[in-house]
Amino acid sequence: MEEITTTSWIVYGHERLLEMLPDWNPKRNELKLQQKNRRAGLAGEERVLEVVRSSGLPNDSMVLSDIRLQIIPGVTIQIDTLVLTPAIALIFETKQIAGRLRFVRNPAQLEKVEDNKIIQSMDCPAAQFEDQRASLETWLLMRGFSIPVGGSVVFTTNPIIETIPQGLPVIKLRELRRFIAQSLQFDPVMSRREVEMLANTIRSSHSPYIPFPLFGKYGFDPEKFDWGPRCDCGYLLDKTSEMTWSCRPCELNMIDPYVKTLLTWFLLRSKTITVKQFCMIFQCSRRTGVRVLNRLPLMRDGKARSTYYEIDYHQLDLFES
Template structure:
């Protein structure tokens, strides 16, 4: 998602929005670092039976789609691990179950409670494998990956763990499972299902996600050489007014960014506005060359990206 966010950054001028998007990028990068630390720690895991580790699992049951940070598949149980890179002092209100952190200046910042996300994902895995493996136990934990994190208060039943204690707790979950052990063939079947049925998690365009009016985005084709927005269309190529270099297919990335930022569909008129060209015929020719899905209906026509 970061390439999409960087594409958004270069097209907005509002300082407050820029700061917000930069903060979102920092959070994503911190989350990625935390997930990587979690997976590296699991490399040290040793169980009595068979085990396989799947990071970034995206599965669906109809319209119910989930993205699980890490799924540990063993011959006795499934273990869902959710990675959270929260730093500082963390609290869960024992009555309301509100999750929050206390900053250094003693301010309380409310956060989404990851316990409920974990429970949802555990229910999903139970339902997903109910037909083939109805007796398999599904459990899990929320792993706090930030080194500076301190879990100050939580209900006793909340499986919130520091990264350093994760492997020992996973071993306990495995040893306490009362499910009948799976055979090697059964475990291979589960692994094949996870590998072949992964469905990439699709996000809405960022303007929709962040409630940013598309009209505030700066249009224009970006120069692939110097990064300046506003290349000019000259005959059958694009020319950069800054570095003076030409790039015949510079509009390809601009259309991709339109799909990332504004809409999964683009018309000739929208293409002309976003690429800052006037000719309907040139726009039509360029759109047809992009290997997009074409949707027709009477006098209108629009284009959408093909699925990988």
């Protein structure tokens, strides 16, 4: 079983963004709230994945997550979790909505209710799921794969749902294992090799959402920020030797803060960096800059003093190794 995921990097990048922003920045509170929702959504998706992995799937099944596929030019679908089995493909759309909920038809929407009053109306997740399911069926048929597509919306926060209309694809997290077991009671329509071919086709077609660098997205001026290495507490580190840095508030010494600092640069400021910029950030010699940059998973271009290094945002996971 394998996964495709970019959401965790988007969450990580916004953590670094909030770490850089001062308390007085007018956009900070809004971004902080968005990040809270983003973290909750990621946690919900991870809980669904944990249940899916422990649900006794056949050995010839594959699990993909955080997938974006282009149906036609300009139209894409985003799927939180996709389970591929020889009998059926299952979409699971994760929702982190707590409280008392009410499904309404005509028009289809979901209402959040408090003291019998509607406090929030939102698009119906079941209708969104049906659009995803139909779109994925179309995408598969266009590529020669004939397999039924099922699945459900999964609420991970155990809300109180007043009524779920019959046939609506909505379940709670505790019902997911049973739902998967029931969904697998069909005859296979694909071989193990065909499941692998389908998974490979999805991987090669996957079009991840890349919002980086974030400063450009939010309109921040990078020249007004200090790009030096920071402690996990957010405080700028002091350089005590060529290889050692210290955090005064935490009274901790750190060795090699390069990867985290460079990731912050790439995710927030620019997809490229020069040796000169590296040396300014780390207060080091050009020799050290070239040595460190050459050992990282970066593309090198240019010659002599005009050499620069570029990150491939599709291969961010290489930095974890």
